[in-house]
Every structure is written in structure tokens, then in C-alpha cells.
Amino acid sequence: MNNIINDIRDKARQLLAEGKVDVVIGYEKGSLPLKATPFFAHSPAEVDSLIWDETCENNLATYVAKTPGKKAIVAKGCDSRALAVLLQENQLVRDDLYIIGVSCTGVIDQRKIVAEVGEILEAGINDGKISVKGMAGDKEYLFAELKDATCQTCRYPNPVLEDVHLGETIAVSQEAPAFADVIALEEQSAGERQDYFKEQMSKCIRCYACRNACPLCYCQECFVDCNSPRWLTGGVNRAENLFFQAGRVLHLAGRCVDCGACTRACPQGVDIRALNRKMTKDVYTMYNHEAGISEDGKPALNEYTTNDPEQFLVKE
Amino acid sequence: MKISKEKFGQAFDALVADYKVIAPVSDGSGIAFTEVKSFSDVKQDYLNSKLPPKAFFFPQHEKLMSYKKEGKDVTVKSELKVENTILFGIRPCDAKGMLLLDKVFKNDQYTDPYYYERREKAVIIGLGCTKIAPTCFCSSFEISPAGSEGSDLFLIDLGDSYEVEVVTEKGKALADRLALAELTADEQALVDKIKSAETPSKIDVSNTTSKLDKMFNSPYWDTLQEKCLGCNVCSFSCPTCHCFDISEEVRKNEGTRVRTWDACMAPLFTLHGSGHNPRDNKKTRWRQRLMHKFNYFVHNNGSMSCVGCGRCIKSCPVNMDIRQVVDGANKAELVVE
Amino acid sequence: MGEIQVEAENKKYEPKIAAFLCNWCSYAGADLAGVGRVQYPATIRTIRVPCSGRINPLYVLKAMANGADGVLVSGCHPGDCHYISGNYVARRKFALIKSLLNHVGLEEDRISFSWVSAAEGIRFAEVVKGVTERVSALGPNNGIFKVVDDGGAAADE
Numbered sequence: 001m002n003n004i005i006n007d008i009r010d011k012a013r014q015l016l017a018e019g020k021v022d023v024v025i026g027y028e029k030g031s032l033p034l035k036a037t038p039f040f041a042h043s044p045a046e047v048d049s050l051i052w053d054e055t056c057e058n059n060l061a062t063y064v065a066k067t068p069g070k071k072a073i074v075a076k077g078c079d080s081r082a083l084a085v086l087l088q089e090n091q092l093v094r095d096d097l098y099i100i101g102v103s104c105t106g107v108i109d110q111r112k113i114v115a116e117v118g119e120i121l122e123a124g125i126n127d128g129k130i131s132v133k134g135m136a137g138d139k140e141y142l143f144a145e146l147k148d149a150t151c152q153t154c155r156y157p158n159p160v161l162e163d164v165h166l167g168e169t170i171a172v173s174q175e176a177p178a179f180a181d182v183i184a185l186e187e188q189s190a191g192e193r194q195d196y197f198k199e200q201m202s203k204c205i206r207c208y209a210c211r212n213a214c215p216l217c218y219c220q221e222c223f224v225d226c227n228s229p230r231w232l233t234g235g236v237n238r239a240e241n242l243f244f245q246a247g248r249v250l251h252l253a254g255r256c257v258d259c260g261a262c263t264r265a266c267p268q269g270v271d272i273r274a275l276n277r278k279m280t281k282d283v284y285t286m287y288n289h290e291a292g293i294s295e296d297g298k299p300a301l302n303e304y305t306t307n308d309p310e311q312f313l314v315k316e
Numbered sequence: 317m318k319i320s321k322e323k324f325g326q327a328f329d330a331l332v333a334d335y336k337v338i339a340p341v342s343d344g345s346g347i348a349f350t351e352v353k354s355f356s357d358v359k360q361d362y363l364n365s366k367l368p369p370k371a372f373f374f375p376q377h378e379k380l381m382s383y384k385k386e387g388k389d390v391t392v393k394s395e396l397k398v399e400n401t402i403l404f405g406i407r408p409c410d411a412k413g414m415l416l417l418d419k420v421f422k423n424d425q426y427t428d429p430y431y432y433e434r435r436e437k438a439v440i441i442g443l444g445c446t447k448i449a450p451t452c453f454c455s456s457f458e459i460s461p462a463g464s465e466g467s468d469l470f471l472i473d474l475g476d477s478y479e480v481e482v483v484t485e486k487g488k489a490l491a492d493r494l495a496l497a498e499l500t501a502d503e504q505a506l507v508d509k510i511k512s513a514e515t516p517s518k519i520d521v522s523n524t525t526s527k528l529d530k531m532f533n534s535p536y537w538d539t540l541q542e543k544c545l546g547c548n549v550c551s552f553s554c555p556t557c558h559c560f561d562i563s564e565e566v567r568k569n570e571g572t573r574v575r576t577w578d579a580c581m582a583p584l585f586t587l588h589g590s591g592h593n594p595r596d597n598k599k600t601r602w603r604q605r606l607m608h609k610f611n612y613f614v615h616n617n618g619s620m621s622c623v624g625c626g627r628c629i630k631s632c633p634v635n636m637d638i639r640q641v642v643d644g645a646n647k648a649e650l651v652v653e
Numbered sequence: 654m655g656e657i658q659v660e661a662e663n664k665k666y667e668p669k670i671a672a673f674l675c676n677w678c679s680y681a682g683a684d685l686a687g688v689g690r691v692q693y694p695a696t697i698r699t700i701r702v703p704c705s706g707r708i709n710p711l712y713v714l715k716a717m718a719n720g721a722d723g724v725l726v727s728g729c730h731p732g733d734c735h736y737i738s739g740n741y742v743a744r745r746k747f748a749l750i751k752s753l754l755n756h757v758g759l760e761e762d763r764i765s766f767s768w769v770s771a772a773e774g775i776r777f778a779e780v781v782k783g784v785t786e787r788v789s790a791l792g793p794n795n796g797i798f799k800v801v802d803d804g805g806a807a808a809d810e
Contacts, residue, residue, distance in 0.1 A: 030637075031629070031635060031637035032451070032635060033450075039543070040542045058633070062545070063543070067542070120450070135363070135447060185756070190758050190761075193757065194758020195758070197797070198797060203343075205367065208548060209548075209549045209633050212547040213545055229715075233563075234377065234561070234576045235377050236376050238797070239718065239799055242757065243718055246710075246754070247710065250750060250753060251710075265545075267366065267633075268345065268346075268366065269345030278752070279752075282752050301742065304738065304745060306731065308745055309748065310744065312747055312751040313766055313768070314767045315783065316776065316783045
């Protein structure tokens with residue numbers, strides 16, 4: 001890991017010093033244990049703050065279009081997929097973008113730790129082991145135990161799009177995705193699923209952290225903010241929360257790169273990903289499409305074939 | 317004075333008959349303040365709730381009134397419903413937060429009946445902190461983790477019993493229903509120890525307000541906003557944020573006027589009908605957030621509107637830490653205009 | 654919002670169905686049913702759209718939120734789109750809308766999709782009959798999207 005950090009800093013220093021980019025978007029150590037925070041290095045003097053480890057959980061692609069000038073971005077697999085979709089949709093200028101690719105073994109799900117040992121006082125990462133001093137006790141974890149749910153099913157840990165790759169690449173299974181999490185929900189009865197999503201939606205406070213953390217939610221005016229027509233009343237209740245989440249997920253269908261940023265951003269622990277994953281599975285099984293796996297191509301819903309499945313039609 | 321937890325639990329269960337009792341409950345992903353019917357449902361050992369208890373006086377979404385037009389007749393109905401309420405287990409930071417909200421919703425110019433009727437009919441039973449989270453920094457604002465300011469009745473957990481402090485008349489009325497006993501010398505020593513604790517994390521706000529007076533055009537704000545996502549987590553999870561929006565929900569001949577939490581981090585917050593937006597970027601929005609809490613509120617109400625509960629730090633998806641932001645403002649170089 | 658009053662109890666329950674019909678085929682099909690005096694239940698509220706490709710998923714959600722008991726979306730048969738590919742693109746969208754809404758627990762038959770051409774007046778009537786029967790069997794929309802008719806301020810339980 002340390003070598004990668006040095007490589008990232010060297011690369012960032014070089015890009016800034018040579019004037020190839022105005023800013024390098026990466027991560028620095030955050031103010032809390034096991035927390036990294038997005039960092040914008042504007043000068044070579046700042047690059048020594050850059051880090052790279054299992055705490056770098058934000059999807060930095062979110063910032064690219066909003067950051068003026070030429071920029072370099074430290075991109076893991078999911079970040080690069082989001083960049084690919086943004087490029088497909090003409091939201092980014094490729095020439096203004098320098099992608100520093102790093103392979104990612106996954107990020108840590110802090111909630112698992114907090115649930116067991118309480119608020120984290122101190123923590124260290126060493127050789128794939130995470131030792132945590134919590135308010136309710138100490139514990140040492142293997143990284144595999146703490147891997148975020150998204151990362152456990154990740155098929156693209158290596159960037160799909162990059163100008164330079166730093167560090168080693170990760171061997172990836174070539175098997176088709178299993179979607180065990182989605183199938184588990186599908187196998188429940190409609191009533192059980194309804195209960196599950198009702199419970200989830202009753203937790204939502206409509207802070208829009210999910211939307212804002214999402215690299216692909218870039219609408220100039222989100223439908224929830226739209227006054228004419230007025231889709232939502234502003235009421236914060238289960239029905240309207242589901243309207244918001246379902247509307248958002250349908251906007252992301254065939255575009256979502258399954259980075260999990262929305263779920264990690266949620267302060268209330270809403271299982272937003274359960275909705276996105278269902279769409280990802282449907283798009284994969286019906287249209288054999290995975291979002292953002294190359295710069296070319298189009299999002300699944302911008303394309304069609306004449307023999308797309310039609311099971312959804314009425315029987316008449 | 318003290319009361320055993322067993323006796324307190326019995327008294328608590330009896331109070332449920334006369335009051336709507338709100339208390340901290342574990343909801344699977346954290347602690348939430350919810351209505352409870354029995355003391356056994358209450359989570360007593362907790363750091364703080366995910367969301368502040370302000371929503372019981374200032375709900376995220378509330379009907380102010382409804383109206384209906386039939387022919388030429390218009391009926392208008394107030395939607396204010398108030399119950400006698402007890403809020404149990406309120407931490408000192410949140411209790412102080414309510415005192416700050418009081419300054420907004422009841423002052424010499426205006427009293428908000430919706431907020432104030434509820435506030436008047438509520439009794440706050442505070443619960444001192446014996447454990448302090450790494451994100452807590454209330455001591456920066458002269459709030460003690462075991463301070464009774466803002467509570468009507470204040471408890472400190474002594475293991476098998478609570479130390480009970482009667483703070484206000486409202487609290488006294490409740491205390492009369494409790495069988496209180498004297499503290500032993502050992503217990504008194506423990507109480508003193510808990511009361512003298514401070515949060516390890518503190519920020520220096522001694523000169524922040526006067527510094528901010530001179531910082532409206534500082535380049536500091538440019539550096540601050542880059543990583544902010546512009547979501548509303550910090551505002552919604554803040555015990556003192558109180559901005560709201562009022563809208564009309566109309567259908568045919570009837571409608572309601574509703575009040576909803578709003579947040580200065582949202583672009584829509586300041587968007588004019590003309591399309592002009594005086595705060596159309598994150599830089600100006602962040603300046604507003606910090607200025608409001610550490611400058612404007614001080615000038616208007618004589619106190620900072622941050623209580624150091626640490627929720628915004630904990631909940632921020634990109635780890636923006638208000639402690640660092642204030643610290644950065646303290647250290648920022650002033651630009652000569 | 655064009656709602657009809659709740660019928661007196663002794664009357665048979667009639668669902669309210671929002672029908673989004675494409676201008677070139679299904680709307681014309683409905684018209685043909687009318688001209689041909691083909692009987693079908695008066696349960697649909699027709700909203701004419703230029704093409705089934707114009708259907709925004711939010712239309713379906715909003716109809717459910719506003720209390721429609723069912724939604725019917727109908728366009729030209731694939732291959733017959735007035736705009737060449739509108740309904741092909743829509744087809745993918747429809748499949749996903751249906752799938753997601755079922756996934757969150759909305760009853761399967763609340764949302765219906767069909768292709769009806771301008772010549773299929775009789776079939777249009779059949780579709781409406783079928784949809785009406787199935788929605789009637791489900792009863793009124795007390796669904797997960799329905800916002801209480803008070804501006805959403807009431808608790809949703």
C-alpha cells in the first residue's frame with residue numbers, strides 16, 4: 001500500500017508541476033479513525049496529504065464535472081466506471097481529465113464495526129488486519145470481515161478507464177454475476193418485500209445525501225426540486241420517500257455502476273442499494289448490459305433490440 | 317437526591333398514563349427518540365441519537381392549517397394539536413439546543429404558537445453523559461457533558477440508581493411523584509466526578525465571532541466548499557438548525573399550509589421566483605452556514621448556535637468536520653480590503 | 654385531480670385507472686372502439702401522449718401517489734412506432750418500471766402495459782375489460798405510493 005501512496009503522490013506532483021492539470025482529486029486522512037475524506041491538491045506542495053487505503057470510500061467521480069479546469073482523479077474500479085458513463089453521456093471532456101487508476105480490494109464498512117464495538121476511538125490497518133479500539137471494547141478484524149457489501153460482489157476492482165495504472169492489478173473472477181442478495185429478496189413474498197421497503201423508507205429523512213453522493217445523479221434540476229410539475233409535495237413520509245427513491249432508481253436504471261456511494265452516504269442506514277441492485281440485475285439478465293464498463297457504448301436504456309423481452313405485457 | 321432505577325422505572329411506567337413519553341430506543345441502525353409505553357423499552361446506555369429531539373417541537377413536516385372553499389364559504393382550521401409530553405433521556409447538548417431554538421421561536425418580536433405550545437407542554441428529563449464520544453465537543457461552548465442547563469429534571473446514571481436534580485418548577489412537579497432518597501458520600505463523590513468531566517475534544521471559539529466579522533470576503537470560503545456534496549445531512553441532524561419552508565398543498569377547493577425543514581446547503585433554499593439565486597454556489601452556502609452559527613446568531617441572540625453534539629461530523633458522507641472548519645476560520649489570514 | 658366521489662356502498666366498486674395512450678395507435682384504437690360502439694367499462698381516464706416513449710416513470714408513480722387504482726400504458730406495436738423507435742426504447746423502460754414496482758411490493762396487476770394499434774378497437778376494449786377486472790379484484794389503492802390526501806402531512810400509518 002505504501003508504495004502506491006508514494007506513486008500517487010509522485011504522479012500528482014509531476015502532473016501539477018508540469019502544469020498538465022490544475023487540481024488532483026484524491027483522498028486524505030479524515031478527522032475520524034478509519035475515515036478518509038476527499039482532497040483537492042492544487043499545488044505540488046499539497047500532494048503529500050494524498051493517501052490510498054481501504055478507507056477511501058467516496059466515489060470521486062461525483063466531483064469531476066463540478067470542478068473547474070483540467071483535473072486528475074484517483075480512480076478505483078467503480079469511480080472509473082462512473083467516469084465511463086459520464087463520458088458516454090457527454091458530461092465530461094476526456095481531454096480535461098487525467099485518470100490515475102488504482103486497483104481496489106474494497107472499502108471498509110464502518111457500520112459493522114460500530115455495531116460491535118461502539119464508536120471508534122482509535123484504529124489501525126496492518127497487513128489486512130484492522131485493529132479497533134471502540135467505546136464498548138476492542139477487536140481485531142480481518143479485512144474480509146469488514147468489506148462493504150458492494151465490494152463483496154464487485155466485478156470491476158480494476159479501473160476500466162485510466163491514463164496510468166499505479167500498483168498491481170487484482171485478479172477478477174470471470175463468472176457471471178450471481179445477484180444472491182437480489183434473489184434472496186425476490187424469493188420473499190410480495191407482502192414481505194413490501195414490509196421490508198416500508199420499514200426502510202420510514203427511516204429516510206430526505207436529506208438527499210444519496211443523490212448528492214451519486215456520481216451519476218447530475219440533473220440540473222432534480223425531480224424532487226421541481227416546482228412545475230410538482231412531483232412531490234415535500235411531505236416526508238414513507239409513501240413520498242419511496243416515490244423519491246423509486247424515481248431516482250429508475251433514473252439510474254442501466255446507468256448505476258453499483259459503487260454503493262448512496263448507501264454509504266445515508267445517515268439513516270436505508271438500504272437504498274436493494275433497489276439499485278434489482279435494476280442492475282434486471283438490466284444484466286434482460287439486456288446483457290453492465291453500466292460503464294467501457295468508454296464507448298451507450299447506457300442500456302438508450303439502446304434497444306427488436307427482440308427485447310416483453311413479459312410485462314397484459315395477457316389480452 | 318437519588319432514586320433507584322427500579323423505582324424510577326415504576327414511576328416512569330405510571331407517567332405513561334398521563335403523558336406522551338418520548339425516549340431513546342434502539343431501532344436497529346442507531347438510537348431514535350420515539351414514543352414509549354414502558355421503561356423497559358428505553359435504551360439507557362447510549363451516546364446520542366441519530367437525529368436530535370428538536371422534531372418533537374419543530375417537526376420536519378407539519379400542517380399549520382387547512383382550508384376548504386364550499387360555494388362562497390371558506391373554512392379555515394388550525395391543525396395544532398398539543399399533548400402533555402415528557403422527553404426522557406435528553407443529553408445536555410440537545411437540552412441546550414432547545415434553549416437556543418427557544419430564542420428563535422419565542423422572542424420579543426414573535427412567538428411561534430406551533431413550536432411554543434408544544435414546548436410549554438413538554439417536560440425535559442435530561443440524562444448526563446458518563447461516556448463521551450470522540451465526536452463530542454460540547455465543552456467548547458461551556459456545556460458540561462453532565463450539566464443540567466436546559467433540562468427540567470436532570471438525572472445522572474450511578475449504576476443502580478439515578479442522581480436526581482430538580483432544575484425547574486416543571487421538573488419539581490415531576491419530582492414530587494418520585495420517591496427520592498439522599499445520596500451517600502461515595503455517590504456524591506461519583507456525581508462530582510462525573511460533573512467535572514469535559515469533552516476531550518474542544519475547539520477554541522473565543523475569538524471566532526469577531527474574526528468572522530471580518531471574513532465575509534475571505535478566500536477561506538473557496539477552499540472550504542470543494543468536497544462538500546451540498547446535501548442536508550448536517551442541517552437535518554443539527555439540534556439548533558431551524559430554517560424552514562412554508563408551502564401550500566392545494567387540491568381543487570381545499571388545501572393545507574405545511575411547514576417543512578429546509579436547509580441553507582440546498583440551492584433551492586435561496587432561489588428566487590425570478591430565477592435569480594443570491595447564494596448559487598457552495599462557497600456562499602458554506603459561508604452562510606458557518607456565519608449563521610458562529611456570527612449572526614451571536615449578534616442576534618447572544619450565543620453561538622452550535623452545541624457540540626458532533627452529529628454533523630459523524631453523519632457527513634465526506635467527513636467535513638465543523639471543528640476543523642472553525643479552526644480553519646480561526647487561523648485564516650485576513651485579507652485587507 | 655379529477656377524482657370521482659367514492660360510490661355509495663351498495664354500488665359496485667369501480668376502480669379509477671389512469672390510461673396513458675399513444676396518440677398514433679392506442680388512442681386511435683380507443684377512438685375506433687368508440688366509433689364502433691364497442692362496450693368496455695368506464696374505468697379509464699385517458700391521458701393522450703405523443704408516443705409511449707414519452708412516458709416518464711414518474712407519471713406512473715404520480716398516478717399511484719394521487720390515488721389511481723391502476724395505471725394502463727399503451728402504445729404502438731413494436732415496429733410500428735410513428736417515431737420509428739420510440740416504443741422500442743420505451744419497452745426497456747416499461748419492463749424495468751414493472752419489475753421495480755413489483756419488487757417493492759406493489760401488486761402485479763396495478764400497472765399494465767400493452768400494445769394496441771389504431772385498427773384494434775375491439776382489442777382495446779378487451780384490454781380495458783381485462784385490466785379493470787384485475788384491478789377491481791385488488792380493490793382500492795391503499796398502496797405504498799399513495800399519499801394521504803392532506804398534503805402528506807399526516808403520519809402514514
